[in-house]
Amino acid sequence: MSEFLSVDAFRDALHAIGERQYHDLHPFHQQLHGGQLEKGQIQAWALNRFYYQVSIPRKDLTIMSRMDDPKLRRAWMQRVLDHDGLNDHGQPDEGKVGGIERWLRLTDGLGLDRDYVISLEGILPATRYAVDAYVNFVRDHSLLEAVASSLTELFAPSIHRERIAGFEKNYAFANDSTLSYFRKRLDEAPRDVEFGLNYVLTNARTAEQQRQCLRALRFKTELLWAQLDALHHAYVTPNLIPPGAFVPADMRPTEYRR
Ligand code: PQQ
Known part of the structure; x- marks a missing residue:
């Protein structure tokens, strides 16, 4: 049985999980940020990641449905609004455009058809399961x-900063519109995470609860990692795209046969 950790030791243990296994370490991200991917591979990443984006508000509303305290729900509500936004059009309220619309500006800039992205038809099986x-x-x-x-x-803020810099340096599609999602998250995420971290540090009152929190964070890093494993397998090497999944214009899909 592990023992109850001081607040500082518990915080360090949470951070250590990120140090050890956050998906910034994954080769797919390193290639993405380092300018080593072709446009079709980046399209595949953005298309799959869209399912994560649209699922975040569903996840946050599920969390909210379990909260009894209106104060807590009000605070958490901001996360849903950050992604869903208060309008879709930009002018004159550009600040109120949500993360989902901003992500679609990225997929637009990458030349993907919006209806196809929104349909989720081309995502990998593993993306759907992980999300x-x-x-x-x-x-x-x-x-x-x-x-x-x-x-x-x-x-996340450090990976978003790395991505903004890597995209600006390496890819012609990088501009204010395609990067707007990541720039906006740099303001939003620190506020969310301060609240969430405080909640966890305050409410994990037993060694068992602390252990559950560490396991939960580990589970999350694993589901992020699994998404990149699947992208790497399909679109980098061995480049086996599952039947029905998105095929970039410059790739020839393997024909699966019985
Ligand atoms: N994670 C959440 C969450 O768990 O509620 C919300 C977000 C993330 C975002 O809004 C993100 O943009 C985001 N971005 C990345 C990334 O680009 O690597 C990772 C994560 C994350 O760690 O879950 C999030």
Whole structure:
């Protein structure tokens, strides 16, 4: 049995999970940010990641449905609005455009058809399973574990900064519109994560609860990692695209036969 950790030791243990296994370490991200991917491979990443984007508000609303305290729900509500936005059009309220619309500006800039992206028809089987696992996790575990699972956002601003710099340096599609999602998250994520981290540090009152939180955060890093494994397998090497999944214009899909 592990023992109860001091607040500082518990915080360090949460951070250590990010150090060890956050998806900034994944080769797919390193190639993406380092300018080593072709446009079709980046299209595949953005298309698949769109399912994560649209599922985040479903995940946050699932968490909210488990909260009894209106104050807590009000605070958490901001996350849903950040992604869903208060309008879709930009002018004159550009600041109120949500993350989903901003992500679609990225997929527009990459030359993907919006209706196809929104249809989710081209995503990889593993993307669907990994993302759904997140929504199911927050439904099926304690509220404390659900909040803890969101704490990968501790590590997201640094990957977003790396991505903005890497895209600007390496890819012609990088511009204010295609980067707007990531720039906006740099303001939003620190506020979310401060709240979430505080909640977890305050409400994990036993060694068992601390352990559950650490496991929840680990589970989350794994589902992020699994998405990149699947992208790498389909679109980098061995480049085996599952039947029905998106095929970039410059790739010839393997024919699967019985
Ligand atoms: N994670 C959440 C969450 O768990 O509630 C919300 C977000 C993330 C975002 O809005 C993100 O943009 C985001 N971005 C990345 C990334 O680009 O690597 C990772 C994560 C994450 O760690 O879950 C999030």
